[in-house]
Amino acid sequence: MPAGYTREIPQRYRLEAGKCKKCGAVHFPQRLACACGSKDTEPYVLPSTGKIATYSVVRVGPSDFMDLVPYVVAVVELDDGTKLTCQVADAAPEEVSVGTPVTLEFRKVNQVGGHGIIKYGYKAVLDRFVE
Amino acid sequence: MRDVAIIGVGLNPKWGELWDKSLRTLFAEAALAAIEDAGVDHVDSMYVGCMTSGLFAGQEHLGSLMADYLGQPGLPATRVESACASGGAAVRSAFYEVASGASDIVLAGGVEKMTDVGGDGATYALSTAADADYEVYHGVTFPALYAMMAVDHMNRFGTTSEDLANVAVKNHNHGSMNPAAQYPFEVTVEQVLGSVMVADPLHILDCSPITDGAAAVVLCSMDKAKELAGDRPLVKIAGVGAATDTIALHQRPDLSWLGSTEKAAKTAFEMAGVGPDDIDFAEVHDCFTIAEIMVIEALGFVERGKGGAAARDGLTALGGKIPVNTSGGLKSKGHPVGATGAAQIVEGVTQLRGEAGDRQVEGARRGITQNMGGTGGSSVVHVLEVV
Amino acid sequence: MVGIVGWGAYIPRYRIKLEEIAKIWGADAEAYRRGLQIYQKSVPGTDQDTATISVEAAKNAVTRAGIDPVDIGAVYVGSESHPYAVKPTGTVVAEALGATPDCHCADFEFACKAGSEGMFVALAEVKAGEMKYALAIGADTSQGAPGDALEYSASAGGAAFIMGADDLAAECLFTHSYMTDTPDFWRREHEYYPQHAGRFTGDPAYFKHIMGAGKAILEKSGMKPGDFAYAVFHQPNGKFPMKVGKMLGFEKEQLETGWLVPWLGNTYSGASPVGLTAILDVAKPGDLILMVSYGSGAGSDAFIWKTTERLKELQGLAPHTRDYLDKNQIYLDYGQYAKHRGKIIMNTG
Known part of the structure; x- marks a missing residue:
């Protein structure tokens, strides 16, 4: 059922998050309650640039991701300090290290065989314009 | 709260790829060993720790299943889940049931039958312990x-x-x-x-590997434990x-x-x-x-x-x-x-x-x-x- | 006055060289290179399709335009390779940009002219005063049958243009469309790859329609080839756009800036639109630009653009098309290429 996928579109396509009005904590995805006790949050859009906080290279992956193996996955720390997990696309493992600057791009993240819906979302990419 | 002792422990004789043992057999084997080790003929209540028997074996509702296969139909029994910490969480639940005075003898155990699915199925089942929408999706x-x-x-x-x-x-x-x-x-x-x-x-x-196995312990009040311990060292939580x-x-x-x-x-x-x-x-x-x-x-x-x-x-x-x-x-x-x-x-x-x-x-x-x-x-x- | 307020392109990083394809089919690489004037082509990542390429190109266009995506009144995506047979691409793009839900949206499929088709309609919507901004995209992950001449050219990339009425980077002075039913290239429903009519795709198809549209718009505008700083034509191979440009009276210098195909391949619906972005990246204010698209059995759309003072301010705001083309490519062998293009039969389920 694509209902669960559709529900996540604002987060996955547009990086829509939430911010606590009381303590300023950023929640991705948006939450009903903040750890500070406040239930007053407002919409907030994450920046799309940041750096690699940590990473790994998946060499044995789920069959849905077989076409990508080996692929780099990372925790990315965005410019505002928010962290998220995603793949690093088009990157050879040796190109990635902690601190490497990245930008989030719109990519296909997964698809259910040749029949199901195509699942899109964000992936990090390295700066491709450096000399 | 009263003191709680561990009066019996049980494991399968060997863990691994146990092709001839089912989910229920694995658990019953360890639980019966723990009951025998405790020297009791029944328990008052049971907690079964299991991460995801639904995905590994197509079976939920383990309280009912395991009480039945222990030969104790009617036993109050609940499945406890906290991903890979399910077994520990089951023991903790049993601890508080005994410590509170609600029950005297409680069995707590854990089980996972992991080899009835292939590698991809096991990867998927285990991945459900992570954030499905924000980690596993990627x-x-x-x-x-x-x-x-x-x-x-x-x-x-x-x-x-x-x-x-x-x-x-x-x-x-x-x-x-x-x-x-x-x-x-x-x-x-x-x-x-x-x-x-x-x-x-x-x-x-x-x-760590993919493993079939189960483990169980019998907890009881310290007073009861002193009766049951005999010459053995008495262990408390x-x-x-x-x-x-x-x-x-x-x-x-x-x-x-x-x-x-x-x-x-x-x-x-x-x-x-x-x-x-x-x-x-x-x-x-x-x-x-x-x-x-x-x-x-x-x-x-x-x-x-x-x-x-x-x-x-x-x-x-x-x-x-x-x-x-x-x-x-x-x-x-x-x-x-x-x-x-x-x-x-x-x-x-x-x-x-x-x-x-x-x-x-x-x-x-x-x-x-x-x-x-x-x-x-x-x-x-x-x-x-x-x- | 209507025209382009923001433009952007996107080209995947992967490339395959013509020799690598020729090797697999025992073909004479040198003969193909001479015949097609193509050295390499772009290939999409396994996680890229027309929707993802469109989104990235459109994000660049939005950045240059400096507008709030909510103000985009229409999103049109022209492609021969929409990811779904049924379910639009444009809605994915509009959602990703944040242009939904109060937005008109349509996918165009009109051979290699689908991109310029969207540009044409977007301009018309703005000119009619129906909306403030309209977004038009031409993008493809082009199909070519293994071993066919098309396999040496069919590539991936796209371009996006935000049309508006104020703060233009390039004004659209004239348009002209010229079309007949000329079946030189087609793909039937449920077929993986298009078929083409060999040399029939030349004179009676490509050249007839581009010349028809090109001559008509020059006549309509009263302009001569010498008035233009740049011209860009549909570019299915390296030869055709240079030849048709010269036939219309343009010099090599006017054609080279938008001539990307020798290193990019044929991005089908993206071909002349991506060429136009490469021109806008470097043009000077007041330059005249002629663009003529072509789609098989679809005819040609011609546009005359005149750049404004504002152009200069926008050029550096997003990556240049030539940088996407030239920097840090990742070269694939044929096996990797076959995987990227889904040409390997997999076990499913």
Whole structure:
């Protein structure tokens, strides 16, 4: 059922998050309650640039991701300090290290065989314009 | 609250790929062994720890199933789930039921039948312990999550692949003395580093295996235990602690610090009135080699960042200052996820009774068990001691 | 006055060289290179399709335009390779940009002219005063049958243009469309790859329609080739756009800036639109630009653009098309290429 996928579109396509009005904590995805006790949050859009906080290279992956193996996955720390997990696309493992600057791009993240819906979302990419 | 003793323990004779044993048989075998060890003819209540029998075996509703197959129809029985910490959480639930006075004799156990699905099915089932929408969606596997914790630890504290490998070497050495261990062979640092890479920097020999198995313990009030113990050393649960952390690794301010373990241990230590220096041995959740390194830091056995040197320097080996995972750990003994937390307590009791054979920790009086779900999204800690 | 307020392109990083394809089919690489004037082509990542390429190109266009995506009144995506047979691409793009839900949206499929088709309609919507901004995209992950001449050219990339009435970077002075039913290239429903009519795709198809549209718009505008700083034509191979440009009276210098095909391949619906972005990246204010698209059996759309002073301010705000083309490519062998293009039969389920 694509209902669960559709529900996540604002987060996955547009990086829509939430911010606590009381303590300023950023929640991705948006939450009903903040750890500070406040239930007053407002919409907030994450920046799309940041750096690699940590990473790994998946060499044995789920069959849905077989076409990508080996692929780099990372925790990315965005410019505002928010962290998220995603793949690093088009990157050879040796190109990635902690601190490497990245930008989030719109990519296909997964698809259910040749029949199901195509699942899109964000992936990090390295700066491709450096000399 | 009244004092709670562990009066019986049970395991399958051998863990591993147990093709001829079903989910229900695995659990009944361990539970009946624990009941027999306790010397009782019935229990008042039961908690069954299991992570995801629905995905592994197409079976939920384990309270009903297991009571039936124990020959105790009608028994109040509940399945407890906290991912890979399900077994520990089941024991904690039983502890409070006895401590509160609600029941006198309670069985707590854990089980996982993992080999009825293929590798892809097992990967999927285990991945449900992570954040489905914000981690697993992106193709992140469990080895990759722990690998990312390892990279953080290595980057900040200089921990090396050899440090990780030394945990595997030590735990396989311990496991070689455990007849129930799934992989009781020894490994060398070279073998670990030469084994196939799963998720950099974790090799296959840095990972715990897919295992069928179950474990069970029988808890009862201290008064009742004194009647039942006979000549055997009596073991009590001196402290219990449980805590959670964010389910997604990326939500944590520190990517290689196990906050849930730190908090659970603090609670358990306070209840027991002891600290890390008072502990003689530990059974911890080494689902990956890096996990043991992070756990011994969070439990306070070593300073933050110093966990990498512990196995290499012999600190955590049998005969060391604080032997860790004398059973072989998840790494060598096996990791039937829902059973692991209960099996750690089985090993703890075995050590405290002085029944651990070649792997006995000399003079063991007090031990700790630490069981962890996901990447540390939940932790359960028990302090056990000889009365 | 209507025209372009923001433009952007996107080209995947992967490339395959013509020799690598020729090797597999035992073909004479040198003969193909001479015949097609193509050295390499772009290849999409396994995680890229027309929707992802469109989104990235459109994000660049939005950045240059400096507008709030909520103000985009229409999103049109022209492609021969929409990811779904049924379920639009444009809605994915509009959602990703944040242009939903108060937005008109349509996918165009009109051979290689689908991109310029969207540009044509977007301009018309703005000119009619129906909306403030309209977004038009031409993008493809082009199909070519293994071993066929098309396999040496069919590539991936796209371009996006935000049309508006104020703060233009380039004004659209004239348009002209010229079309007949000329079946020189087609793909039937449920077929993987298009078929083409060999040399029939030349004079009676490509050249007839581009010349028809080109001559008509020059006549309509009263302009001569010498008035233009740049011209860009549909570019299925290296030869055709240079030849048709010269036939219309343009010099090599006017054609080279938008002539990307020798290193990019044929991005089908993206071909002349991506060429136009490369021109806008470097043009000077007041330059005249002629663009003529072509789609098989679809005819040609011609546009005359005149750049404004504002152009200069926008050029540096997003990556240049030539940088996407030239920097840090990742070269694939044929096996990797076959995987990227889904040409390997997999076990399913």
